[in-house]
Amino acid sequence: MKQKQPHRLPANSQCITREKTVQFTFDGKKYIGYEGDSLASALLANGVSLVGRSFKYHRPRGILSCGSEEPNALIRVIRASSAEPNLRATQIEIYDGLIAESQNRFPNLKLDFLSINSLFSSLFPAGFYYKTFMWPASLWMFYEKIIRRAAGLGKVSTTDKDTDRYEHKYAHCDVLVVGAGVAGLQAAYIAATSGARVIIADENRQFGGWLLTDNDFNINNKPALIWANNIINKLHLMPNVTCLVRTTIFANMDDNFIVMAERVTEHLSQPDAHLPKQRLWKLRTAKTILATGAIERPLTFSGNDLPGIMLAAAIRSYIHRYDVLPGTRAIIFTNNDDAYYTALAIHQAGGFIRCIVDLRDNPKSFIITQIRNLGIDIRFGHAVIAAHGVRHIASVNIAKYDSKAAQPISNIDHIDCNLLAMSGGLNPVVHLHSQRKGNLIWDERTACYRPENKSDDWVAIGAANGTFQLARILSEATKIATSIISKLAKNNQRLEMQQTPEMPVSDEAKQNWAPLPVWSIESAQSYISDKTAFVDFQNDSTVADIKLAVREGYHSVEHVKRYTTTGMATDQGKTSNINAIGILANTLNKSITQTGTTTFRLPYTPTSLGAIAGRGIGSLFDPIRTTRMHSWHHSNDAKFEHVGQWMRAWYYPREGESFQQTINREVHATRHYAGLLDASTLGKIDVKGPDAAEFLNRVYTNNFATLPIGKCRYGLMLKEDGMVFDDGVTTRLAEDHFYMTTTSGGAAGVLAWLEELLQTEWSDLNVYLTSVTEQWSVASLSGPNAKAILKASMSEDTDITDDFPFMTMKDSFIAGLPVRIFRISFTGEMSFELNVPARYGLALWSHLMRVGKSFNLTAYGTEAMHVLRAEKGFIIVGQETDGTVTPYDLDMSWIVSKKKADFIGKRALARASMNEPHRKQLVGLITKDPDMVIPEGAHAVIDPNKELPMAMLGHVTSSYYSPNLKHSIAMGLLKDGLNRKGQTVFFPMLDGQAPIEAKIVDPIFFDKQGDRLRG
Amino acid sequence: MLKIECPFCGNRNETEFSCGGEAHIARPLAENKITDLAFSEYLFMRDNPKGVFLERWCHTSGCRRWFNMARDTVSHEIIEIYAMGQKPKTAIGKKAFLSNWRRKSKAETASTPIKRTAK
């Protein structure tokens, strides 16, 4: 297939491969480009200049730049695996079959219904969102529908998963060089020759930086690119150097922790299946050299956002790198010398320079003379005051401009054109410097903010440092790299600095780099409006917006930024920030320095969430813990629930059984025969040492010093604020040895807290803590038949079931397995908690189920466990408590020692506020309708017919149907609840359901005397 | 991300550590009766200075040992790391310790067993 690319020049560049044509699709239409083209260069070659609609006003927008700073050409790329929005056309590399589409248009680019927004730009002034959200509420209702359609940039798939693979990589190096332009290459080469481990990374597809664009200079008497290619080849061959292309360093963090995103396969048509789409590098470097270059500033004038208006150096790049001439009749609008090189490039490529409009009055330099000698019309002291055109620039107004009075004075000229190259000076890319809170200095001579290099960790060189001339860049890079290596070599034997590093010699500077800062071109002409003089192209903020913000009282640069949303889009104001500060300074009649700057934050460019997540998705997001009995639960059709990271058997439905039927059966069986629960997830901590008893005495509210060996005791643990933190049974194994259990979810927190106390508060105590949760498997055997089953599971010589009182512990054997048995109960039935070394868990469980068969032994899950304990009024920490509940609130004053001199939480419990009336207290609740189960979390009121808002008494913490009692039971925390027993409360329901009526009762619903659990 | 030198393991990434907040908050003993107000200085009041801060850190994903750190909350510079139970040794750290309001607080005074003077 042969297709014309009307703007493609004869073959000249080495950046694209003319032999390899590439077919791609943009907005449904097929185009041809060459290997090495960016989507932007290929579209320009094909004469496509309209590539998007602006965010607020849906104005037609074209390609402005040729790098990652691009604010306009945001593109969605669609692949079989995923679709990614907001990619910059200037960075997308075309490949065969690429499908790309424009954004923010409806129904299509040429005809966009929402572009009527631009006719009503007074509807969207500065602070539009704030004003709309603030007052009156009815205005928001009116705008909401419009905003919801218009807001947001790009479109993500809401249904399809991103099936691409992303990975993380960790690395260390001595020197990281960010950017592989002339400064970065020279610095990396010097660092590398010392033996240092060097990583040099560039966000573009090839090294060389601006030398790929500007090859008019010589280094060592040869074209600069020959010097660069030589260095690049050497770096690639050095084993201590890692060269990374398509890699954006987007975060510079404390202690030189660097994060970078490497785009590994995005540019490929058929990526290798084993390669990730992106690789996120987490890097720790000794030194960072920022050679990130500079970004050109647009000029601000009416209509400066029309397609066909581009940054001057970007046009030069399209000509020299991609053999593309974006327009044939060009206006150059500049305040500095650099744009004259663009004029030269356009002229040499066969384009016609209509005229050069230079804001400066009478500048003199080599390049200006050279251009003048070509017979090109140059107008000094002039300005473009407006650009005109429909969907593309067609003409401009030019006038003599008084830069002191900041206004045009006379003789407005009207000139037609189809390309405008603008240059407002250069901004060093200081983002990575700013991310580390590096200071910026305003340089009057070069009219830019450059970094103040005073950190020991990183240093900016070259254009990133405000050094724009080749000879100076080379000497700066050499000097800085040498000094960094000398410092590193002091503490590092591996490094050895060459005595005299090679210093490349370049031509004398030809440029007179002194831009004349004019932040906005304004005029009283009726057809010229500051409402179409765009400062931030991506967020559609204009000169008028900044002025309005100032009129409305916003003077701080940070406030104006947020109020006008200048610099707050995905490009973070790479092209707009300094212009905005300049306009603000003018409006406030202040200097740039007095006005100040905003802070650049990470990431430097938008970074895919997939890259940040890496492999930590799906089942790798968080570990799942299973017990040793898991396979039994699984093969017996258990449903599971997540308890922290644990997966616990929730209930074991039989065929045709509903959830409630299953729970009723499991609860009933445990109360009448026997039940077996997998309790392996209980937190278990081994507490050992001469001071173990003293330690436990200090962390529990009750007394543990007096606990006899072989006996178990329930303990309540508070935090220092007196609130319940955890509970569990602790057993004394020896004089200096205890076995503590905690809640399943709280185990890690309890261990950390106890360790903290031992290390930071009571380092004089000789106690050692070991988590043994994973060392033991636990089966809890419970019910009237429990003792008989245990007896039957043991041989005669290991039978210890006789003379085994409640709250004691014995060691024995079951089927040859060593077992530690605790006679404790969480169901209210006679229970034995059987602990075996973890690996015997399944053997123990299977043995018990086999033996228990003739005793009607039933496996029960966590849901039945909850019902069983609720029937007994046993609390669950984290369910009945929420960090605001004291033991007194739980009516558990019996467990708070009054004799102990001190324990954690003791003093706090004595605070006046802890003993105030109307604290919420734990009570039981029985519904009037026995079948009605109150939803957990429901709020109680005294009279449901009172006016809203009603005073609420408290809420339900646990609520179940009790198959043993044949009615629903609940617990709740109610204000002054202990004094309200016998009263009636109501629980209003949603959706017009009648309020649920319930009586406040004691929370122990079953076997109040505890005869069953003692046996 | 800070690089923190654990006294037991050496240089590690900040993500391996957890910050335990302000250091040198002495726990008043229950035997020393203090007012609710004085106790609240121990229980609730935490400093949040701009500048040097003495704080506790734990090498959570490493040796799980606690230690103290003097850190500048503006520059993030770690001024010194010292053992639990010790006081800072650098001049900056010492100054931060001695000038802290807690040194005069009733809660701190009540952290050592003081035999109440007989009337």
Ligand SMILES: [Zn+2]
């Ligand atoms: Zn450590």
